[in-house]
Amino acid sequence: MSNLSDRIDVAYSKLGLRESFIAAVMTRVKREVSDKVSTAGTNGTWVRFNPAFCDPLNDEELFGLVLHEACHVVMMHMWRREGRDPSLWNYANDALINAYIRSRGWQLPKGGVDLRWVRESMSSEEVYAKLKENPPLHLMAQAQVMARAMVRPMPVALMARVTLRMHKTRRLVSTWKLPLLPPPRWPRNAAKVLA
Numbered sequence: 673m674s675n676l677s678d679r680i681d682v683a684y685s686k687l688g689l690r691e692s693f694i695a696a697v698m699t700r701v702k703r704e705v706s707d708k709v710s711t712a713g714t715n716g717t718w719v720r721f722n723p724a725f726c727d728p729l730n731d732e733e734l735f736g737l738v739l740h741e742a743c744h745v746v747m748m749h750m751w752r753r754e755g756r757d758p759s760l761w762n763y764a765n766d767a768l769i770n771a772y773i774r775s776r777g778w779q780l781p782k783g784g785v786d787l788r789w790v791r792e793s794m795s796s797e798e799v800y801a802k803l804k805e806n807p808p809l810h811l812m813a814q815a816q817v818m819a820r821a822m823v824r825p826m827p828v829a830l831m832a833r834v835t836l837r838m839h840k841t842r843r844l845v846s847t848w849k850l851p852l853l854p855p856p857r858w859p860r861n862a863a864k865v866l867a
Contacts, residue, residue, distance in 0.1 A: 676705050676723050679731065683738040690778075691739060698742045711781075714741045716750045729781055736773055736780040743769040749796065756800060759811055764799040768792070 680703060688695040702718040711725040719741045726734060744750065749765045766785035772792040773780055790799055 676721065676726055679734055680705070680721060680726075680738065682731065683735045686735050687738055687742065690735075691742075691776075694739065694742045694746050697746050701742075701745055712737055712741050714744050714750070716745050716748075719745070725781075730779075732779040733781045736778045739773055739778060740766075740769050740780065740784075743772065747796065752796065757804075760803055760807060761796075761800055763808060763811065764803050765796050767803075768794060768796055768799050 684695065684698065684703070687698065698719075701714070701716070704718060704720055705723050705726075706720040707722055707724065709720045709722050712719065712721045714720070719738075721737070726737065729737065744765065747765070747769070749761070753761050763785055767787040767790045770780055770784050770786060771790045771794075775792050787799075
C-alpha cells in the first residue's frame with residue numbers, strides 16, 4: 673500500500689481498534705491529502721495531510737500523526753482558544769497531545785513538540801499558562817523576526833480583509849502586538865485578490 677490515501681485509511685482503521693471513542697468522533701471529519709498544510713492540520717471540520725511530510729513516515733508514525741490531529745478535534749482546541757496567542761496555544765496543545773500519545777505507547781513522527789514536564793492529566797489552559805510565563809525560545813525568536821521584517825505597516829484596509837479571510841478559513845491569526853503581514857507566498861496584488 674504505497675498510496676498515502678490508502679495508508680491514512682489504514683491508520684484510521686487502527687484508530688477504530690485502538691482508540692474507539694476518538695475514531696467515532698472522527699467519522700464526521702473530512703480527511704484529505706493536500707499540500708495546503710506543511711505537515712498535517714485540522715480546523716475541526718477537516719484534517720489535511722501533506723504528502724511530502726507523510727510519505728516518508730512508517731505506518732506507526734502515520735498512526736501517531738492521525739491520532740494527534742484527531743485529538744485536536746476531540747479536545748476542541750480550535751474552539752477553546754478564545755483570545756490566546758495562537759502559536760503558543762497550538763504549541764501547548766501539541767505538547768499535551770504528544771504526552772497522551774507517548775503514555776499510550778504509540779509512535780510519533782520525529783521533530784514534534786516534546787516537553788517532558790507536560791503530563792496527560794494537565795489541561796490545555798494549565799500548559800498554556802506555564803508556557804506564557806516562560807515562552808519557548810523559538811516562538812520568541814519568531815516574534816522578533818516578525819518585528820524586524822516590518823519595515824512599513826500594511827494598509828489598514830488590507831489588514832482588515834486579511835484578518836477576515838483568515839478567520840473564514842479558520843487559519844491561525846497572530847495575536848502578537850504587531851501589524852499583520854500577508855504570508856510571503858501571496859501575490860503582490862493581494863489587495864485586489866481579496867477585494
